[in-house]
Amino acid sequence: MKARVHVMLKTGVLDPQGEAVRHALGALGFDGVEGVRQGKVIELDLAEGTSKETVEQMCEKLLANTVIERFDIEIG
Amino acid sequence: MHAAVITFPGSNCDRDLAVAFENAGAKVTRVWHKDTRLPDGIDIVGIPGGFSFGDYLRCGAIAANSPICRSVVDFANKGGYALGICNGFQVLTETGLLPGALMRNAGLKFICKPVGLTVETTDSPYTEGYTQGQEISVPVAHHDGNYTADQDVIDRLNGDARVAFRYVDNPNGSDEAIAGILSANKRVLGMMPHPERCVDEAHGGTDGTALFRSLVDQLVTA
Numbered sequence: 459m460k461a462r463v464h465v466m467l468k469t470g471v472l473d474p475q476g477e478a479v480r481h482a483l484g485a486l487g488f489d490g491v492e493g494v495r496q497g498k499v500i501e502l503d504l505a506e507g508t509s510k511e512t513v514e515q516m517c518e519k520l521l522a523n524t525v526i527e528r529f530d531i532e533i534g
Numbered sequence: 535m536h537a538a539v540i541t542f543p544g545s546n547c548d549r550d551l552a553v554a555f556e557n558a559g560a561k562v563t564r565v566w567h568k569d570t571r572l573p574d575g576i577d578i579v580g581i582p583g584g585f586s587f588g589d590y591l592r593c594g595a596i597a598a599n600s601p602i603c604r605s606v607v608d609f610a611n612k613g614g615y616a617l618g619i620c621n622g623f624q625v626l627t628e629t630g631l632l633p634g635a636l637m638r639n640a641g642l643k644f645i646c647k648p649v650g651l652t653v654e655t656t657d658s659p660y661t662e663g664y665t666q667g668q669e670i671s672v673p674v675a676h677h678d679g680n681y682t683a684d685q686d687v688i689d690r691l692n693g694d695a696r697v698a699f700r701y702v703d704n705p706n707g708s709d710e711a712i713a714g715i716l717s718a719n720k721r722v723l724g725m726m727p728h729p730e731r732c733v734d735e736a737h738g739g740t741d742g743t744a745l746f747r748s749l750v751d752q753l754v755t756a
Contacts, residue, residue: 474640525683
């Protein structure tokens with residue numbers, strides 16, 4: 459089974475990299491990009507039957523820094 | 535005073551940190567990240583700068599979960615002293631021993647230059663050798679030194695005199711120009727600037743010397 463973890467900065471935490479991407483898009487002539495947030499996608503190959511709770515623990519302990527980041531888990 | 539200095543794959547300031555401790559009069563034992571326990575009888579553990587595990591995932595995240603760091607957390611929770619510099623500061627925040635997080639510099643550039651710091655408190659074994667408000671010059675060399683914490687944490691750090699150093703000219707966008715913070719018991723210090731890189735005239739400055747000297751003075755092995 460596979461799980462996909464999306465890690466994003468929490469709302470309200472400034473994302474300097476996202477801002478740089480927004481500026482670069484503007485410089486390329488793409489108007490109207492009002493905000494860019496950059497995050498990570500982590501794909502996990504897991505033994506069958508691994509619970510979502512286990513993946514949540516992986517996120518809390520390592521994959522995300524919950525001081526500044528939030529995560530979403532997609533199973534399958 | 536007996537210090538342990540940890541080396542992770544990708545550490546590059548471990549030797550400099552060991553030399554800074556030794557020059558101040560400490561005995562130093564070098565420790566490898568796979569070691570599961572710190573040497574007996576140490577007074578302080580030093581977590582050096584560098585790029586542990588290539589900064590993969592997040593700076594300091596993998597190191598913070600290495601075998602040796604479990605004993606660093608135990609050691610600090612029992613009242614042991616820990617000094618984390620640069621990547622070491624990032625490791626300490628990732629272990630939860632210090633609050634907040636170090637994010638990408640606001641200007642997105644790697645910054646490598648001497649910066650001015652003000653000493654914000656002298657009420658710690660690390661800063662006792664300075665004077666309150668003293669301005670010192672210490673090199674920084676980092677890409678992710680933008681200290682970020684929620685307002686409650688910042689208020690607590692300010693209220694309990696746990697901000698050790700602030701930047702004179704904030705180079706990286708840190709909240710309230712914070713360059714280094716202390717744990718509640720003042721025994722754990724994390725800072726982005728490198729005091730171990732200014733302890734010898736040949737370094738171009740010696741403003742870091744007082745930090746190591748006052749530590750050695752205070753942590754005389756019983």
